[in-house]
Amino acid sequence: MAEIRCARRPTVSARRSIRGRKAINGIVTITAGSAALLGLVMLLWILYVVLRKGLAAINWSFFTSLPSPPGEAGGGIVNALVGTLIITAVATAMGVPVGMLAGTYLAEFGREGRFADLVRFVNNILIGAPSIVVGVFVYTLLVVPMGGFSGIAGAVALAIIMLPVVTRTTEDMLKLVPDSLRESALALGAPEYKMITQVAFRAAKGGLITGVMLAVARVSGETAPLLFTTLNSPYWSLALDKPMANLTVTIFNYAMSPYSDWQEKAWGASLLITTAVLALNLTARFLARERRPR
Amino acid sequence: MAVKLDSSSRVSMSNRDRANKWSANKPFKYLCAACCALVLALMVGLFVKLIANSTLSMRKLGLGFLTSAEWDPVMGKFGALSSIYGTLVSTAIALIIAVPMSIVIALFLVELAPKRLSSFFGTSIELLAAIPSIIYGMWGLFIFGPFMAEYIEPFLHRYFGFLPIFQGTPMPVGMLTAGVILALMVLPFTSSVMRDVLLMVPPVLKESAYGLGATTWEVTKDVSIRYGIRGIVGAVFLGLGRAIGETMAVTFVIGNEHKISASLFAPANSIASTLANEFTEADTSLYLSALVELGLILFLITAIFQAVAQTWLRYVVRGGRP
Numbered sequence: 001m002a003e004i005r006c007a008r009r010p011t012v013s014a015r016r017s018i019r020g021r022k023a024i025n026g027i028v029t030i031t032a033g034s035a036a037l038l039g040l041v042m043l044l045w046i047l048y049v050v051l052r053k054g055l056a057a058i059n060w061s062f063f064t065s066l067p068s069p070p071g072e073a074g075g076g077i078v079n080a081l082v083g084t085l086i087i088t089a090v091a092t093a094m095g096v097p098v099g100m101l102a103g104t105y106l107a108e109f110g111r112e113g114r115f116a117d118l119v120r121f122v123n124n125i126l127i128g129a130p131s132i133v134v135g136v137f138v139y140t141l142l143v144v145p146m147g148g149f150s151g152i153a154g155a156v157a158l159a160i161i162m163l164p165v166v167t168r169t170t171e172d173m174l175k176l177v178p179d180s181l182r183e184s185a186l187a188l189g190a191p192e193y194k195m196i197t198q199v200a201f202r203a204a205k206g207g208l209i210t211g212v213m214l215a216v217a218r219v220s221g222e223t224a225p226l227l228f229t230t231l232n233s234p235y236w237s238l239a240l241d242k243p244m245a246n247l248t249v250t251i252f253n254y255a256m257s258p259y260s261d262w263q264e265k266a267w268g269a270s271l272l273i274t275t276a277v278l279a280l281n282l283t284a285r286f287l288a289r290e291r292r293p294r
Numbered sequence: 295m296a297v298k299l300d301s302s303s304r305v306s307m308s309n310r311d312r313a314n315k316w317s318a319n320k321p322f323k324y325l326c327a328a329c330c331a332l333v334l335a336l337m338v339g340l341f342v343k344l345i346a347n348s349t350l351s352m353r354k355l356g357l358g359f360l361t362s363a364e365w366d367p368v369m370g371k372f373g374a375l376s377s378i379y380g381t382l383v384s385t386a387i388a389l390i391i392a393v394p395m396s397i398v399i400a401l402f403l404v405e406l407a408p409k410r411l412s413s414f415f416g417t418s419i420e421l422l423a424a425i426p427s428i429i430y431g432m433w434g435l436f437i438f439g440p441f442m443a444e445y446i447e448p449f450l451h452r453y454f455g456f457l458p459i460f461q462g463t464p465m466p467v468g469m470l471t472a473g474v475i476l477a478l479m480v481l482p483f484t485s486s487v488m489r490d491v492l493l494m495v496p497p498v499l500k501e502s503a504y505g506l507g508a509t510t511w512e513v514t515k516d517v518s519i520r521y522g523i524r525g526i527v528g529a530v531f532l533g534l535g536r537a538i539g540e541t542m543a544v545t546f547v548i549g550n551e552h553k554i555s556a557s558l559f560a561p562a563n564s565i566a567s568t569l570a571n572e573f574t575e576a577d578t579s580l581y582l583s584a585l586v587e588l589g590l591i592l593f594l595i596t597a598i599f600q601a602v603a604q605t606w607l608r609y610v611v612r613g614g615r616p
Binding site: 028032121123131140167192196217222227266 | 323328337346406422431
């Protein structure tokens with residue numbers, strides 16, 4: 001009882017003995033250290049499992065052949081690998097330019113004003129929108145009218161997820177460019193659009209690239225928005241208007257299947273995705289760090 | 295000759311620029327504005343499309359959709375209660391674990407660890423956020439779920455079994471496993487915001503507390519956390535929004551059963567996991583419409599949380615402390 005009362009009155013701690021206070025401080029220090037350590041251990045645990053199980057599944061035919069039926073030896077996921085690259089590339093081509101221009105408006109033309117404020121508000125809500133909801137939206141928007149699942153529908157879903165992310169990072173990065181640079185360009189007679197594209201964009205180049213890379217990293221590991229837009233395919237499929245093989249849905253289907261060789265392939269695909277995403281992230285981080293001292 | 299050429303070219307440049315001022319400036323601005331408008335259109339489109347495609351289930355099922363837990367597609371019975379319950383409970387478990395943990399992690403990173411160690415730990419924890427959710431799902435299904443059933447759940451059952459939430463047989467997939475994995479996924483976000491909050495505390499405030507003889511924990515508890523309490527609340531909101539819509543990891547480990555059980559060990563489901571599992575199987579228009587309505591509910595919940603969090607954070611910045 002007494003202990004509970006003590007714990008409920010934080011401000012009386014000064015009345016406690018110095019030894020008691022130091023003991024509590026020590027306990028908290030140890031707890032904090034072990035919590036951080038626990039986070040690190042979890043990360044290493046996940047990476048270790050993905051690496052060990054993934055490496056066991058990866059061989060030459062994993063990258064070169066099409067999926068084989070369960071139970072049959074060999075087979076690979078080359079179609080899913082290519083499919084994911086295509087879908088991500090198309091999504092990037094749609095989402096990044098629009099997001100960058102929207103971010104440019106917010107940073108350069110709409111620093112204040114109701115329209116820009118509203119866009120910022122809505123954009124942040126969109127960033128938080130669950131990716132599966134975007135999948136449902138694209139299903140009703142594209143899959144139903146087109147009469148079937150397609151690679152392009154998945155790419156649109158990923159682009160919708162990218163757009164608000166790119167918009168926000170572009171705005172943030174452009175805002176870091178000092179106004180004196182803009183003023184000097186304008187003073188030399190450069191029109192505004194030239195000032196933005198040739199001075200502000202150039203000054204913020206590193207940050208913009210970092211932002212785009214992080215956005216690509218984020219969507220390339222997305223599964224939920226592809227589940228009922230692109231679906232999956234066991235065949236070689238390059239047509240954007242047909243269901244398309246992709247790594248993440250393949251992982252989902254294979255992992256949930258009862259066949260151990262499919263589950264093994266799912267680990268192999270997991271290793272590919274994890275490596276790609278972490279590599280993109282670390283590179284982006286490295287670029288950001290390079291830029292900071294200037 | 296050279297000078298003449300040079301000057302003429304310069305003149306032509308500035309002429310072009312002057313011409314461009316009228317020709318390209320406005321179109322560029324309007325193009326940028328149009329992209330902004332697209333962001334707004336997307337939001338409106340999301341709502342319109344989701345509402346339009348769920349009118350059938352809204353009309354047929356009415357409010358019963360929200361209050362019934364019975365989900366039987368074959369009989370045409372759809373009740374969202376177990377999905378909503380699962381979403382809220384798994385999110386609650388995630389936050390109960392992640393919020394205190396991220397406060398102490400932030401404390402460790404800001405106040406206790408040497409700078410090098412701190413940046414190493416910080417980067418590692420942020421990398422946890424980058425790992426795709428499907429990887430968490432794989433790890434949860436094959437590794438962490440069995441670990442929970444083998445060690446953690448029997449432990450909870452033995453020592454806290456008097457609570458109904460820790461009764462029943464330990465199982466690798468279920469609400470608790472899903473909640474713990476969600477906590478792990480939310481942790482990087484909340485702890486990095488909390489770290490920023492602790493870093494924002496003016497050193498002079500902390501120094502004066504240290505000067506009075508306070509210990510590190512007392513300074514954190516009575517000065518830093520009180521100073522940054524609003525930012526911490528914002529971080530909790532962000533984590534909440536994140537956990538509520540998480541799909542793949544939850545789908546792998548929650549068990550996917552349309553049932554409300556008192557025990558946290560039991561399989562359950564969430565809105566996102568129901569959508570992920572059943573959307574492509576929906577064979578009737580009512581089934582599909584009910585699923586879209588689930589999506590609409592999820593979107594509404596996250597949009598409201600985001601809006602509240604944003605308004606809150608803006609209020610903090612504007613009306614906040616100096």
